[in-house]
Amino acid sequence: MSRRRVVIPSEEELERRNTVGIQAEHISNVQATDFPRHYPGEDNSWNINKFRNGFRVQFHKNDPLEASFSLIGIHAAVANAFRRIMIADIPTLAIETVFIENNTSVIQDEVLSHRLGLIPFKGGREGLHSFLKWYKRKPNTATDNLGVSDDHFDYNTVLLRLQVKCTHNEDAAEGERDPRKLYHHAHVYARDIEFVPVGRQARYFSGADAIVPVNPDILIAKMRPEQEIDLSMHMYKGVGSDHAKFSPVATASYRLLPAIKIVEPILGVDAEKFAKCFPKGVIGLRKVTRQEAAKQGSGYEGHEGELKAVVEDPMKDTVSRECLRHDEFNKKVKLGRKMDHFIFSVESTGQWESDAIFLESVAHLKAKCKTFEQQVINMVR
Amino acid sequence: MAPRSKTKTETPQGAGDEDAPMSDAPTSHQPTTEEVDESMADPDEDEAVPEAENEEDMLPEEVQRVRILPGSTEHAASFEFLEEGHTLGNALRFIINRNPDVELCAYAIPHPSEPKMNVRIQTFEGTTAIEALTKGLRDLQDICDVVTDKFVDARQEFASGVTA
Numbered sequence: 001m002s003r004r005r006v007v008i009p010s011e012e013e014l015e016r017r018n019t020v021g022i023q024a025e026h027i028s029n030v031q032a033t034d035f036p037r038h039y040p041g042e043d044n045s046w047n048i049n050k051f052r053n054g055f056r057v058q059f060h061k062n063d064p065l066e067a068s069f070s071l072i073g074i075h076a077a078v079a080n081a082f083r084r085i086m087i088a089d090i091p092t093l094a095i096e097t098v099f100i101e102n103n104t105s106v107i108q109d110e111v112l113s114h115r116l117g118l119i120p121f122k123g124g125r126e127g128l129h130s131f132l133k134w135y136k137r138k139p140n141t142a143t144d145n146l147g148v149s150d151d152h153f154d155y156n157t158v159l160l161r162l163q164v165k166c167t168h169n170e171d172a173a174e175g176e177r178d179p180r181k182l183y184h185h186a187h188v189y190a191r192d193i194e195f196v197p198v199g200r201q202a203r204y205f206s207g208a209d210a211i212v213p214v215n216p217d218i219l220i221a222k223m224r225p226e227q228e229i230d231l232s233m234h235m236y237k238g239v240g241s242d243h244a245k246f247s248p249v250a251t252a253s254y255r256l257l258p259a260i261k262i263v264e265p266i267l268g269v270d271a272e273k274f275a276k277c278f279p280k281g282v283i284g285l286r287k288v289t290r291q292e293a294a295k296q297g298s299g300y301e302g303h304e305g306e307l308k309a310v311v312e313d314p315m316k317d318t319v320s321r322e323c324l325r326h327d328e329f330n331k332k333v334k335l336g337r338k339m340d341h342f343i344f345s346v347e348s349t350g351q352w353e354s355d356a357i358f359l360e361s362v363a364h365l366k367a368k369c370k371t372f373e374q375q376v377i378n379m380v381r
Numbered sequence: 382m383a384p385r386s387k388t389k390t391e392t393p394q395g396a397g398d399e400d401a402p403m404s405d406a407p408t409s410h411q412p413t414t415e416e417v418d419e420s421m422a423d424p425d426e427d428e429a430v431p432e433a434e435n436e437e438d439m440l441p442e443e444v445q446r447v448r449i450l451p452g453s454t455e456h457a458a459s460f461e462f463l464e465e466g467h468t469l470g471n472a473l474r475f476i477i478n479r480n481p482d483v484e485l486c487a488y489a490i491p492h493p494s495e496p497k498m499n500v501r502i503q504t505f506e507g508t509t510a511i512e513a514l515t516k517g518l519r520d521l522q523d524i525c526d527v528v529t530d531k532f533v534d535a536r537q538e539f540a541s542g543v544t545a
Binding site: 035036037043044045046048051052055056057058059062069071074075077078080081082084085088089355358359362363365366368369370371372373375376377378379380 | 445446447448449462465467468469471472474475476478479480481483511514515518519520521522523524525526527528529531532533534535536538539540543
């Protein structure tokens with residue numbers, strides 16, 4: 001036999017390697033071992049066609065503000081890169097500078113500014129993603145008396161205004177106690193922020209494409225008569241690694257698909273108890289069929305018609321490991337997680353569509369690699 | 382990348398006498414040479430931005446963000462990436478490790494407050510460290526293409542399934 005014998009692992013062995021073991025008090029087999037020279041004789045070198053054939057995407061939900069999908073057949077390093085990029089590297093527009101003309105409300109200038117910064121905004125996609133560019137502060141540029149430098153243009157700065165004054169409502173009913181009815185503008189909401197288009201911005205951000213808060217009902221401050229807030233704001237493009245307000249996602253996370261393997265039959269009352277160890281819908285109860293009962297060594301002999309526990313939908317499992325606390329199930333079930341099945345959940349803050357954020361993260365990683373490929377060439381030169 | 386920091390003071394100024402041994406200590410284990418200083422120019426540093434900036438070229442791409450560290454040989458080399466972190470580091474380490482001609486590949490971020498990421502590659506005779514790095518970067522791009530294609534297809538299928 002030649003020394004370069006090619007070993008092809010069995011399906012069973014591949015499944016074992018691909019499952020993180022979950023025991024009552026510890027986890028096992030957490031590391032991927034599918035790289036060259038780990039298993040003698042096996043070819044685990046990178047092959048894009050092998051990846052293409054093994055990789056699948058499955059959608060569970062695709063709403064503008066929330067998407068959920070599975071990436072199957074991908075490695076944690078790459079899946080994690082996508083997740084990290086979604087959180088920290090996809091640019092969004094947010095309020096960065098606040099110029100306060102007057103603020104007599106009880107909320108302090110700096111606290112108010114911070115609250116304003118965190119409000120998510122939306123607007124015309126073309127304008128946001130291609131027309132608007134980074135704002136880069138240039139050194140030694142002239143500034144006006146407010147300290148605003150002259151490097152602000154329609155393609156890098158968006159101007160907003162918030163001008164509200166609380167007044168008495170003359171029409172309020174006698175004995176009214178609700179400040180919102182008793183006064184005008186007792187509550188300042190995100191919808192009170194006014195977008196001031198400058199230059200070409202009117203072309204990209206008008207009508208339905210105007211820059212407005214994603215949620216108009218965000219409470220910014222509360223006031224009483226004679227108090228007022230008068231300020232203007234500059235919005236810039238930024239990334240989440242600089243400040244969380246620039247992150248396009250509320251959350252972007254993944255979890256591994258739980259794997260529940262019933263090794264020995266769980267029957268009758270035990271089966272019902274077993275199902276109760278899991279969230280609804282994970283474990284189903286089926287009757288043992290005649291064929292199963294007739295089969296020798298199946299463990300179902302003489303149990304025809306009894307209920308048995310079957311795994312219905314492991315995706316709904318929370319991996320609480322409750323079943324491992326009961327001695328009757330301890331030896332009969334194996335819990336784990338699929339190492340290459342990533343269930344992503346992406347919640348957008350509203351400036352991007354959730355699925356677009358993921359696609360952008362993939363494009364971002366590709367662009368990064370492309371840049372460095374060229375840089376490596378430059379480095380060698 | 383967006384601006385991460387305003388100014389970087391590489392050598393602490395006005396260190397007290399009792400702190401003298403600290404200021405003598407190098408800020409990094411990596412020796413700083415003339416060539417290093419040039420490549421270390423922060424892309425976000427204002428001086429790097431040309432004075433007359435065009436409307437469109439907002440991203441100064443000319444800054445060299447990867448260099449080969451001293452002491453490297455053809456088959457065993459360390460690379461220093463600037464302004465990169467675990468996102469690229471771990472993905473790169475993963476993909477380079479799948480190359481059968483690579484003996485070892487690892488990455489490290491030597492210090493959390495230095496925006497540097499080092500990748501170590503040692504190869505067998507079949508390839509060189511630089512080739513392995515280039516192949517890794519290309520393979521990652523291939524992955525991105527496949528993921529994009531399959532993602533768009535699955536989304537299309539899901540959308541038609543929901544409306545039907």
